[in-house]
Amino acid sequence: MTPGLDASRLDSPDAVALLGALAQPTRLEIFRLLMRYSPHGLAAGDIGRLLAVAHNTLSAHLGALEQVGLLASRREGRHIIFAAQAPRADALLAFLSDACCSERPVGCAPVSLSVPARREFVASERPLRVLVVCTGNSARSIMAEAVLNREGLGRIQAYSAGSRPQEMPHPLALGLLDDLGYEVSAMRSKSWDEFFGPAAPELDLVITVCDDAAEETCPAFPGVPMRVHWGLDDPASVAGPQAAKRAAFLQSYRDLAARVTAFVNLPFEEMPLRELEPVLTAIGRMDGATDKSLEQAA
Numbered sequence: 001m002t003p004g005l006d007a008s009r010l011d012s013p014d015a016v017a018l019l020g021a022l023a024q025p026t027r028l029e030i031f032r033l034l035m036r037y038s039p040h041g042l043a044a045g046d047i048g049r050l051l052a053v054a055h056n057t058l059s060a061h062l063g064a065l066e067q068v069g070l071l072a073s074r075r076e077g078r079h080i081i082f083a084a085q086a087p088r089a090d091a092l093l094a095f096l097s098d099a100c101c102s103e104r105p106v107g108c109a110p111v112s113l114s115v116p117a118r119r120e121f122v123a124s125e126r127p128l129r130v131l132v133v134c135t136g137n138s139a140r141s142i143m144a145e146a147v148l149n150r151e152g153l154g155r156i157q158a159y160s161a162g163s164r165p166q167e168m169p170h171p172l173a174l175g176l177l178d179d180l181g182y183e184v185s186a187m188r189s190k191s192w193d194e195f196f197g198p199a200a201p202e203l204d205l206v207i208t209v210c211d212d213a214a215e216e217t218c219p220a221f222p223g224v225p226m227r228v229h230w231g232l233d234d235p236a237s238v239a240g241p242q243a244a245k246r247a248a249f250l251q252s253y254r255d256l257a258a259r260v261t262a263f264v265n266l267p268f269e270e271m272p273l274r275e276l277e278p279v280l281t282a283i284g285r286m287d288g289a290t291d292k293s294l295e296q297a298a
Contacts, residue, residue: 009091010091010092010094010095014068014091014095015092015095015096017068018068018069018070018088018089018092019092020068021064021065021067021068021070022070024061024064026051026053026057026058026061027061027064027065029051029254029258030047030051030058030061030062030065030071031065031070031071031084031089032258033047033050033051033258033261034047034071034082034083034084035084035086035089036261036262036265037083037084037119037261037265038083038084038086039083039086040083040117040118040119040265041074041081041082041083041084041116041117041118042081042082042083042118043076043079043080043081043082043118044058044059044062044079044080044081044082045079045181047062047082049180049181050147050151050257050261051254051257052176052180052250052253052254052257062082066082068088069085069088070084070085070088070089071083071084071085072085072116073116074116074117076116076117076118081116081117081118082116083116083117119153120153121153121154122153122154122155123154124154124155127152127154127155127156127157128152128155128156128157128204128205128268128269129156129157129158129159129201129202129203129204129205130148130156130157130158130159130203130204130205130206130207131158131159131160131161131192131195131203131205131206131207131221131224132144132145132148132158132159132160132161132206132207132208132209133160133161133162133163133192133206133207133208133209134160134162134163134208134209134210134212134234135162135163135164135210135212136162136164136165136166136189136236137160137161137162137165137166137169137189137190137191138162138165138166138168138169138170138173138189138236139169139170139172139173139234139235139236139249139252140209140210140232140234140235140252140256141160141161141162141209141210142160142169142170142173142174142177142187142189143173143176143177143252143253143256144158144160144207144209144230144256144259144260145158145159145160145187146177146182146183146184146187147182147253147256147257147260148260148263148264150182151260151261151264152264153264155264155268155269156264157201159195159201159203160190161190161191161192161194161195162189162190162191162192163191163192163212164191165189165190165191166189167189168188168189169184169187169188169189170235170236170249172235172236172245172246172249173235173249174187176246176249176250176253177253180253192221195221196221196222200222202222202223203221203222203223203224204224204225204226205224205225205226205227205228205280206221206224206226206227206228207227207228207229207230207280208227208228208229208230208231209229209230209231209232209256210231210232210234211229211231211290211292225273226273226276226277226280228277228280228281228283228284229281229284229292229293229296230256230259230283230284230289230293231284231289231290231292231293232252232255232256232288232289232290232293233248233252233288233290235248235249235251235252251288252288255286255287255288258286258287259283259284259286262283262286263280263283266279281296284296
Protein backbone atom coordinates (compact mmCIF):
# COMPACT_ATOMS: atom_id res chain seq x y z
CA MET A 1 0.00 0.00 0.00
CA THR A 2 1.20 3.51 -0.71
CA PRO A 3 2.94 4.93 2.40
CA GLY A 4 0.84 7.41 4.34
CA LEU A 5 -2.57 5.97 3.42
CA ASP A 6 -4.89 5.38 6.36
CA ALA A 7 -6.75 2.13 5.65
CA SER A 8 -9.59 2.90 8.04
CA ARG A 9 -10.48 6.51 7.13
CA LEU A 10 -11.26 8.19 3.83
CA ASP A 11 -11.87 11.73 2.71
CA SER A 12 -13.55 12.69 -0.55
CA PRO A 13 -10.38 12.64 -2.71
CA ASP A 14 -9.51 9.18 -1.33
CA ALA A 15 -12.99 7.86 -2.16
CA VAL A 16 -12.83 9.26 -5.69
CA ALA A 17 -9.44 7.60 -6.19
CA LEU A 18 -10.72 4.23 -4.97
CA LEU A 19 -13.86 4.37 -7.09
CA GLY A 20 -11.80 5.41 -10.10
CA ALA A 21 -9.42 2.49 -9.63
CA LEU A 22 -12.31 0.03 -9.46
CA ALA A 23 -14.23 1.60 -12.34
CA GLN A 24 -12.51 -0.61 -14.90
CA PRO A 25 -13.60 -4.21 -15.55
CA THR A 26 -10.22 -5.92 -15.28
CA ARG A 27 -9.19 -4.04 -12.13
CA LEU A 28 -12.54 -4.83 -10.54
CA GLU A 29 -12.10 -8.54 -11.29
CA ILE A 30 -8.53 -8.49 -9.93
CA PHE A 31 -9.75 -7.04 -6.65
CA ARG A 32 -12.69 -9.45 -6.42
CA LEU A 33 -10.36 -12.40 -7.09
CA LEU A 34 -7.91 -11.35 -4.41
CA MET A 35 -10.72 -10.72 -1.93
CA ARG A 36 -11.72 -14.38 -2.37
CA TYR A 37 -8.17 -15.38 -1.39
CA SER A 38 -7.97 -12.94 1.54
CA PRO A 39 -6.06 -12.96 3.84
CA HIS A 40 -3.81 -14.90 1.47
CA GLY A 41 -2.44 -13.51 -1.77
CA LEU A 42 -1.54 -14.65 -5.26
CA ALA A 43 1.52 -14.29 -7.40
CA ALA A 44 1.11 -11.91 -10.31
CA GLY A 45 1.45 -14.82 -12.72
CA ASP A 46 -1.37 -16.72 -11.03
CA ILE A 47 -3.63 -13.65 -11.16
CA GLY A 48 -2.97 -13.40 -14.89
CA ARG A 49 -3.63 -17.12 -15.37
CA LEU A 50 -6.92 -17.14 -13.46
CA LEU A 51 -8.23 -14.03 -15.21
CA ALA A 52 -6.59 -14.83 -18.58
CA VAL A 53 -5.00 -11.37 -18.73
CA ALA A 54 -1.69 -10.66 -20.49
CA HIS A 55 1.25 -9.79 -18.23
CA ASN A 56 1.92 -6.34 -19.66
CA THR A 57 -1.72 -5.33 -19.23
CA LEU A 58 -1.91 -6.92 -15.78
CA SER A 59 1.08 -5.00 -14.41
CA ALA A 60 -0.53 -1.64 -15.11
CA HIS A 61 -3.78 -2.68 -13.42
CA LEU A 62 -2.00 -4.08 -10.36
CA GLY A 63 -0.03 -0.85 -10.05
CA ALA A 64 -3.18 1.25 -10.19
CA LEU A 65 -4.86 -0.78 -7.45
CA GLU A 66 -1.78 -0.76 -5.25
CA GLN A 67 -1.37 3.01 -5.69
CA VAL A 68 -4.73 3.66 -3.99
CA GLY A 69 -4.13 1.10 -1.25
CA LEU A 70 -6.53 -1.63 -2.38
CA LEU A 71 -3.63 -4.06 -2.84
CA ALA A 72 -0.33 -4.63 -1.11
CA SER A 73 2.62 -6.50 -2.61
CA ARG A 74 5.70 -8.31 -1.39
CA ARG A 75 8.54 -9.96 -3.28
CA GLU A 76 8.96 -13.67 -2.61
CA GLY A 77 11.95 -15.01 -4.51
CA ARG A 78 11.26 -14.49 -8.20
CA HIS A 79 7.59 -13.76 -7.60
CA ILE A 80 5.66 -10.70 -6.49
CA ILE A 81 2.72 -11.63 -4.27
CA PHE A 82 -0.34 -9.37 -4.17
CA ALA A 83 -3.03 -9.36 -1.47
CA ALA A 84 -6.28 -7.43 -1.19
CA GLN A 85 -6.52 -4.89 1.60
CA ALA A 86 -10.02 -5.47 2.95
CA PRO A 87 -9.96 -2.57 5.47
CA ARG A 88 -9.51 -0.15 2.59
CA ALA A 89 -12.66 -1.48 0.89
CA ASP A 90 -14.51 -1.39 4.22
CA ALA A 91 -13.51 2.25 4.62
CA LEU A 92 -14.97 3.02 1.20
CA LEU A 93 -18.28 1.38 2.14
CA ALA A 94 -18.32 3.31 5.41
CA PHE A 95 -17.64 6.57 3.58
CA LEU A 96 -20.43 5.96 1.06
CA SER A 97 -22.98 5.12 3.76
CA ASP A 98 -21.94 7.74 6.31
CA ALA A 99 -23.93 10.69 5.00
CA CYS A 100 -26.83 9.01 3.23
CA CYS A 101 -28.03 6.15 5.38
CA SER A 102 -29.89 6.24 8.68
CA GLU A 103 -28.18 3.03 9.65
CA ARG A 104 -24.70 1.99 8.64
CA PRO A 105 -24.51 -1.35 6.85
CA VAL A 106 -23.44 -4.38 8.78
CA GLY A 107 -19.80 -4.86 7.93
CA CYS A 108 -17.41 -7.75 8.18
CA ALA A 109 -15.53 -8.39 11.38
CA PRO A 110 -12.57 -6.02 11.69
CA VAL A 111 -9.48 -7.34 9.96
CA SER A 112 -5.94 -6.13 9.81
CA LEU A 113 -4.09 -5.31 6.63
CA SER A 114 -2.98 -8.46 4.83
CA VAL A 115 0.69 -9.28 4.46
CA PRO A 116 0.92 -10.78 0.96
CA ALA A 117 1.56 -14.52 1.26
CA ARG A 118 0.36 -17.42 -0.83
CA ARG A 119 -1.65 -20.38 0.39
CA GLU A 120 0.54 -23.38 1.08
CA PHE A 121 0.13 -26.72 -0.67
CA VAL A 122 -1.60 -29.24 1.61
CA ALA A 123 -0.50 -32.86 1.23
CA SER A 124 -3.90 -34.27 2.17
CA GLU A 125 -4.26 -38.01 2.56
CA ARG A 126 -7.93 -37.69 1.66
CA PRO A 127 -8.64 -34.65 -0.52
CA LEU A 128 -12.19 -33.71 -1.46
CA ARG A 129 -12.95 -35.66 -4.64
CA VAL A 130 -15.00 -33.70 -7.16
CA LEU A 131 -16.45 -34.88 -10.46
CA VAL A 132 -17.39 -32.14 -12.96
CA VAL A 133 -19.99 -33.28 -15.48
CA CYS A 134 -21.29 -31.90 -18.75
CA THR A 135 -22.69 -33.59 -21.82
CA GLY A 136 -19.65 -33.81 -24.09
CA ASN A 137 -16.79 -33.51 -21.56
CA SER A 138 -14.93 -31.44 -24.12
CA ALA A 139 -14.97 -27.82 -22.93
CA ARG A 140 -16.52 -26.53 -19.68
CA SER A 141 -15.94 -29.64 -17.56
CA ILE A 142 -12.39 -30.05 -18.90
CA MET A 143 -11.51 -26.45 -18.01
CA ALA A 144 -13.13 -26.74 -14.57
CA GLU A 145 -11.17 -29.92 -13.83
CA ALA A 146 -7.90 -28.18 -14.70
CA VAL A 147 -8.56 -25.12 -12.53
CA LEU A 148 -9.84 -27.15 -9.57
CA ASN A 149 -6.76 -29.36 -9.52
CA ARG A 150 -4.40 -26.39 -9.82
CA GLU A 151 -6.12 -24.13 -7.28
CA GLY A 152 -7.08 -26.93 -4.88
CA LEU A 153 -3.44 -27.12 -3.74
CA GLY A 154 -3.77 -30.70 -2.56
CA ARG A 155 -7.14 -30.18 -0.82
CA ILE A 156 -9.15 -31.17 -3.92
CA GLN A 157 -8.81 -33.97 -6.45
CA ALA A 158 -10.93 -33.16 -9.49
CA TYR A 159 -12.12 -35.32 -12.39
CA SER A 160 -14.43 -34.67 -15.31
CA ALA A 161 -16.76 -36.77 -17.44
CA GLY A 162 -19.68 -36.55 -19.84
CA SER A 163 -23.04 -38.20 -20.33
CA ARG A 164 -22.34 -38.43 -24.08
CA PRO A 165 -18.64 -37.65 -24.38
CA GLN A 166 -16.99 -36.34 -27.53
CA GLU A 167 -14.05 -38.19 -29.03
CA MET A 168 -11.60 -35.67 -27.58
CA PRO A 169 -11.55 -32.31 -25.79
CA HIS A 170 -12.26 -29.26 -27.89
CA PRO A 171 -9.02 -27.88 -29.37
CA LEU A 172 -9.91 -24.33 -28.29
CA ALA A 173 -10.29 -25.49 -24.68
CA LEU A 174 -6.97 -27.33 -24.74
CA GLY A 175 -5.25 -24.47 -26.54
CA LEU A 176 -6.45 -21.91 -24.00
CA LEU A 177 -5.43 -24.06 -21.03
CA ASP A 178 -2.04 -24.73 -22.58
CA ASP A 179 -1.47 -21.03 -23.22
CA LEU A 180 -2.27 -20.31 -19.57
CA GLY A 181 0.25 -22.86 -18.30
CA TYR A 182 -1.94 -25.83 -17.46
CA GLU A 183 -0.77 -29.39 -18.11
CA VAL A 184 -3.03 -30.76 -20.85
CA SER A 185 -1.21 -33.81 -22.19
CA ALA A 186 -3.29 -36.30 -20.18
CA MET A 187 -6.66 -34.63 -20.67
CA ARG A 188 -9.27 -36.67 -22.50
CA SER A 189 -13.02 -36.82 -22.94
CA LYS A 190 -14.57 -39.74 -21.08
CA SER A 191 -17.91 -41.18 -20.07
CA TRP A 192 -19.31 -40.94 -16.58
CA ASP A 193 -19.55 -44.72 -16.77
CA GLU A 194 -15.86 -44.79 -15.77
CA PHE A 195 -16.85 -43.63 -12.30
CA PHE A 196 -18.73 -46.79 -11.42
CA GLY A 197 -17.35 -50.08 -10.20
CA PRO A 198 -14.79 -51.09 -7.59
CA ALA A 199 -11.87 -49.31 -9.30
CA ALA A 200 -13.60 -45.93 -9.46
CA PRO A 201 -12.55 -43.23 -6.98
CA GLU A 202 -14.89 -42.53 -4.09
CA LEU A 203 -16.51 -39.19 -4.90
CA ASP A 204 -17.69 -36.49 -2.51
CA LEU A 205 -19.27 -33.96 -4.86
CA VAL A 206 -20.68 -33.86 -8.39
CA ILE A 207 -20.88 -30.48 -10.14
CA THR A 208 -22.87 -30.23 -13.36
CA VAL A 209 -21.81 -27.31 -15.57
CA CYS A 210 -24.32 -27.61 -18.42
CA ASP A 211 -28.09 -27.58 -18.20
CA ASP A 212 -28.47 -30.62 -20.45
CA ALA A 213 -26.41 -32.81 -18.11
CA ALA A 214 -28.26 -31.45 -15.08
CA GLU A 215 -31.62 -32.29 -16.64
CA GLU A 216 -30.64 -35.81 -17.68
CA THR A 217 -31.23 -38.70 -15.34
CA CYS A 218 -27.94 -38.38 -13.55
CA PRO A 219 -26.77 -41.73 -12.21
CA ALA A 220 -26.40 -42.26 -8.49
CA PHE A 221 -22.64 -42.20 -8.18
CA PRO A 222 -21.56 -44.51 -5.36
CA GLY A 223 -21.27 -42.71 -2.05
CA VAL A 224 -21.72 -39.16 -3.43
CA PRO A 225 -23.53 -37.13 -0.76
CA MET A 226 -23.84 -33.86 -2.67
CA ARG A 227 -24.59 -32.56 -6.16
CA VAL A 228 -24.74 -28.91 -7.26
CA HIS A 229 -25.32 -27.12 -10.56
CA TRP A 230 -23.04 -24.41 -12.00
CA GLY A 231 -24.71 -23.98 -15.38
CA LEU A 232 -22.86 -22.00 -18.04
CA ASP A 233 -23.55 -21.59 -21.75
CA ASP A 234 -21.61 -23.93 -24.02
CA PRO A 235 -18.75 -22.05 -25.70
CA ALA A 236 -18.52 -24.79 -28.32
CA SER A 237 -21.99 -23.84 -29.58
CA VAL A 238 -20.90 -20.34 -30.64
CA ALA A 239 -20.90 -19.88 -34.41
CA GLY A 240 -19.15 -17.26 -36.49
CA PRO A 241 -15.51 -16.28 -37.00
CA GLN A 242 -12.70 -17.92 -35.06
CA ALA A 243 -12.17 -14.79 -32.96
CA ALA A 244 -15.76 -15.01 -31.66
CA LYS A 245 -15.30 -18.67 -30.79
CA ARG A 246 -12.06 -17.95 -28.91
CA ALA A 247 -13.79 -15.13 -27.03
CA ALA A 248 -16.56 -17.51 -25.95
CA PHE A 249 -14.04 -20.03 -24.58
CA LEU A 250 -12.14 -17.25 -22.82
CA GLN A 251 -15.31 -15.99 -21.12
CA SER A 252 -16.33 -19.51 -20.12
CA TYR A 253 -12.89 -20.08 -18.59
CA ARG A 254 -13.10 -16.81 -16.63
CA ASP A 255 -16.58 -17.67 -15.33
CA LEU A 256 -15.41 -21.12 -14.23
CA ALA A 257 -12.24 -19.74 -12.62
CA ALA A 258 -14.33 -17.27 -10.61
CA ARG A 259 -16.47 -20.11 -9.27
CA VAL A 260 -13.51 -22.34 -8.51
CA THR A 261 -11.62 -19.61 -6.66
CA ALA A 262 -14.71 -18.91 -4.54
CA PHE A 263 -14.97 -22.65 -3.79
CA VAL A 264 -11.34 -23.38 -2.93
CA ASN A 265 -11.20 -20.50 -0.43
CA LEU A 266 -14.01 -21.97 1.65
CA PRO A 267 -13.09 -23.89 4.83
CA PHE A 268 -14.98 -26.82 3.32
CA GLU A 269 -13.12 -29.41 5.42
CA GLU A 270 -14.79 -27.92 8.49
CA MET A 271 -18.27 -27.36 7.02
CA PRO A 272 -21.12 -29.87 7.44
CA LEU A 273 -22.99 -30.71 4.25
CA ARG A 274 -26.07 -28.75 5.29
CA GLU A 275 -23.91 -25.59 5.36
CA LEU A 276 -21.67 -26.33 2.38
CA GLU A 277 -24.34 -27.25 -0.16
CA PRO A 278 -26.23 -23.92 -0.15
CA VAL A 279 -22.94 -22.01 -0.39
CA LEU A 280 -21.84 -24.03 -3.42
CA THR A 281 -25.28 -23.57 -4.95
CA ALA A 282 -25.00 -19.81 -4.45
CA ILE A 283 -21.60 -19.85 -6.17
CA GLY A 284 -23.47 -21.18 -9.19
CA ARG A 285 -25.25 -17.81 -9.43
CA MET A 286 -22.08 -15.88 -10.18
CA ASP A 287 -21.66 -13.96 -13.45
CA GLY A 288 -22.51 -16.01 -16.53
CA ALA A 289 -25.00 -18.34 -14.82
CA THR A 290 -27.75 -19.87 -16.94
CA ASP A 291 -31.40 -19.41 -16.01
CA LYS A 292 -31.46 -22.91 -14.55
CA SER A 293 -28.60 -22.11 -12.16
CA LEU A 294 -30.33 -18.93 -11.07
CA GLU A 295 -33.59 -20.83 -10.44
CA GLN A 296 -31.91 -23.55 -8.40
CA ALA A 297 -30.04 -21.03 -6.25
CA ALA A 298 -33.08 -18.81 -5.66
